[in-house]
Amino acid sequence: MKLTTTKDGKSFLVPFLLISSLFFMWGFAHAILEVLNPHLKNLLGLNHANAAWVQVATYAAYFLMAIPAGKIIRRWGYRGGVLTGLVLYGVGALLFLPICIWGAKADNPAMIYPAFVGLLFVIGCGLTCLETSANPYVTVLGEKKSAEQRINLAQSLNGLGWICGPLVGGMFFFGDEGGGTACIASVATPYVIVGVFVLLAALGFKFCRLPEPQEEESHTRTVAETQSYKLRNSRIFMMGVIALFFYVAAQTGVNSNFVAYFIENVGISKGEASLWLSFGGMGLFFVGRLVGSWLMGYIRADKLLLTYAVGATLGTLVIILCRGWLSMGAFFLVYLCESIMFPTIFSLALRGAEGQTKRASSYLIMTIVGGAVAPLLMGCIADASCVALGFIVPLVCYVVIAAYSAMFHKIEL
Numbered sequence: 001m002k003l004t005t006t007k008d009g010k011s012f013l014v015p016f017l018l019i020s021s022l023f024f025m026w027g028f029a030h031a032i033l034e035v036l037n038p039h040l041k042n043l044l045g046l047n048h049a050n051a052a053w054v055q056v057a058t059y060a061a062y063f064l065m066a067i068p069a070g071k072i073i074r075r076w077g078y079r080g081g082v083l084t085g086l087v088l089y090g091v092g093a094l095l096f097l098p099i100c101i102w103g104a105k106a107d108n109p110a111m112i113y114p115a116f117v118g119l120l121f122v123i124g125c126g127l128t129c130l131e132t133s134a135n136p137y138v139t140v141l142g143e144k145k146s147a148e149q150r151i152n153l154a155q156s157l158n159g160l161g162w163i164c165g166p167l168v169g170g171m172f173f174f175g176d177e178g179g180g181t182a183c184i185a186s187v188a189t190p191y192v193i194v195g196v197f198v199l200l201a202a203l204g205f206k207f208c209r210l211p212e213p214q215e216e217e218s219h220t221r222t223v224a225e226t227q228s229y230k231l232r233n234s235r236i237f238m239m240g241v242i243a244l245f246f247y248v249a250a251q252t253g254v255n256s257n258f259v260a261y262f263i264e265n266v267g268i269s270k271g272e273a274s275l276w277l278s279f280g281g282m283g284l285f286f287v288g289r290l291v292g293s294w295l296m297g298y299i300r301a302d303k304l305l306l307t308y309a310v311g312a313t314l315g316t317l318v319i320i321l322c323r324g325w326l327s328m329g330a331f332f333l334v335y336l337c338e339s340i341m342f343p344t345i346f347s348l349a350l351r352g353a354e355g356q357t358k359r360a361s362s363y364l365i366m367t368i369v370g371g372a373v374a375p376l377l378m379g380c381i382a383d384a385s386c387v388a389l390g391f392i393v394p395l396v397c398y399v400v401i402a403a404y405s406a407m408f409h410k411i412e413l
Contacts, residue, residue: 025198031166040054048382051379057121058123088122089123152296245370250393254316313398
């Protein structure tokens with residue numbers, strides 16, 4: 001496979017396939033939050049802002065854990081980062097079972113909500129280690145010029161996880177619209193299944209050796225000069241950090257309010273909304289990454305990013321201003337356009353890392369904290385006005401991404 005072959009003919013196809021499987025795992029973990037949010041809102045009697053803590057806890061972990069995750073990778077390599085992430089993810093998921101058993105016996109089930117938030121933070125720490133390891137690892141498994149195309153291809157499996165998350169979550173969470181013990185237990189079931197699967201994957205990676213490819217560094221620098229290089233002085237990298245923060249904020253804000261918007265403005269049930277999210281929104285997200293990876297063989301990555309950002313901006317305007325099936329179609333346009341944004345911005349930003357891929361990856365992963373900001377802001381706006389008006393937040397984010405992609409070539413030069 002040409003994408004995973006270096007200039008000297010060395011192939012990294014097998015490690016590429018192994019690492020790519022991890023993209024599915026964290027895609028599923030993020031996507032199931034989008035149906036867990038409305039489920040807990042209904043089950044525990046939460047308002048929009050309080051329910052948003054499901055996302056806040058998960059994405060705040062990225063900010064707090066990214067630097068430690070980077071240190072783990074620099075000390076024990078990419079494999080060490082993967083194993084740490086899988087164990088945290090698996091243990092956090094399995095702990096949902098005792099918490100749900102406790103909640104089912106409690107007089108006031110709402111008292112278990114802080115425990116749910118805490119476990120989601122633990123899972124978020126695991127996801128941070130996985131993303132800090134896998135994203136940069138994929139970019140160095142071949143020639144530098146094909147990095148954006150390679151990471152978009154790997155991220156396609158992430159899109160598949162985004163399809164399965166709402167589908168599986170909807171089956172368990174919205175199968176019983178009542179309350180009580182059975183409804184509380186429904187929260188634990190998918191997490192326990194995933195937890196077992198993830199820990200088995202950790203066992204597999206423990207006995208699998210992953211190569212540590214050398215980064216393509218400038219040989220004109222001494223080791224001391226490379227270590228002293230300040231990432232903050234790289235305009236390419238710093239602009240990428242800003243753009244990635246706004247992208248994750250936009251994506252999480254759109255996802256977390258999808259079900260609520262469809263109930264309020266399209267007039268369908270939570271179960272139907274979760275199916276539309278899975279097969280419609282996330283399905284197009286998955287297709288968009290596959291198509292985007294192919295298009296990058298012919299179109300420069302920053303130009304393609306600009307086209308997608310403009311499309312997402314226009315789609316979000318329709319979501320704010322219109323209602324019914326027209327706004328539903330606009331949602332699907334937004335998901336299609338979001339598809340390539342994260343991996344493309346991530347890879348473009350690493351062009352300014354100057355041989356410090358592992359360290360730079362830690363800072364880029366920290367920007368995922370944007371996912372903790374947008375749902376809370378949009379929840380407050382929804383409580384004060386309506387769900388649709390909250391989409392002003394992702395609208396601003398897409399405008400920033402469009403500006404970044406328009407300026408990228410000038411920044412790089």
